[in-house]
Amino acid sequence: MVAIACSSGGLRAMRGILSALPREYPVPIIISQHRGDTQESYLPALLGGWTPLAVHDAQHGERLTPGTVHLCPAGRHIQVTPAGTLRITDGPRINFVKPSADLLFQSVADVFGERSAAVILTGNGWDGSMGARAIRGAGGVVIAQDEATSDYPDMPRAAVDLGKADLVLPLERIPFALMCLALGTEAAAAAMPPSGAKPGLNL
Template identity: 40%
Template sequence: MPGRLESTAYQIVAIGTSAGGVKALVRVLGDLPADFPVPVVIVQHLDPHHDTILAELLDRRSRLRVKLAEDGELAEPGAAYLAPPDRHLLVETGGRLVLSKSDKVRFVRPSADLLFESVAEVYGPAALFCVLTGTGFDGSKGAKAATSREGTVVAEDPSTAEFKGMPQAVVNAVAVDLVLPLNDIAGALVALIEGTRSL
């Protein structure tokens, strides 16, 4: 692919979001192409006591295949994997997904922090991290892990986010690589992965 920097080729995108996240995910996933060349792993805070139809809803509104993550499956390009209610989602070497019911982190399970930390450990500079609308601080500790391993962090602009808590916490915690309005995030992810946009 012309212009792509193979030394920093991205291999995965990890997204964390909470309040307002359904609309934000519809926008971001809906704007990604069907041939998106890396897997997407997502933590959206959900009601822990009820099943969710969010994966089905997102699948209908996205050209990607969107599904609830299953323990032990391999994350594949062109697909997005959503943490199920009340389960942490982690990624292991080789892109194997792991579901865990370990303790809540900052009162939430799934935790964007745990997802980001696992992705940072496995993929380092080959990982893209994205924090969208949400309340609270989830994702900020994981963003520190991401930057410590030279991953790229993208945050929704807190000034235009439906709920600014999560993206603002990340902006406060680390030197975020890109701060963008929601409508520009998918295009930036594609351009970064294709190597047509630099930081």
């Protein structure tokens, strides 16, 4: 299970990751992005045009599907359940944000444990840092985008300082890391699209 959090500057970062993953990526992906209501209608189509993966706004009760990007609807919270379905709620903001990556990451840690990965991308604030700690405590892997490639480095910096990220990577190397976690290093290198960044990753 891969859960991704981003805020300001997140569109470019999401494009960089999703465009480099192959159609056969064998793991479901959930994205929690702080976005305004005006982005509600076009974001799935926009991201879907950049990736071979299926992309859509998540629906309450739907099942997680490998090779699919489940986007948290704007102004909602998203969590996973032990039954492998999604819970969409309209609760209050958590630490001033909605959706809350911390809420998502905590649920992923509880359900998937060591089979989970959290990715914290560019954004303001510290959302995701406490949830990243939960992922790591459950045996999962936490990846933070490095400051050099982050338009707004607060969120990934907080993940490093508070959540203690396992890997701090430039944006272009994150897709290969996700492939390695899903398939192993050799299989990932063989499966990545020709444009995907492969070298120099130590897992």
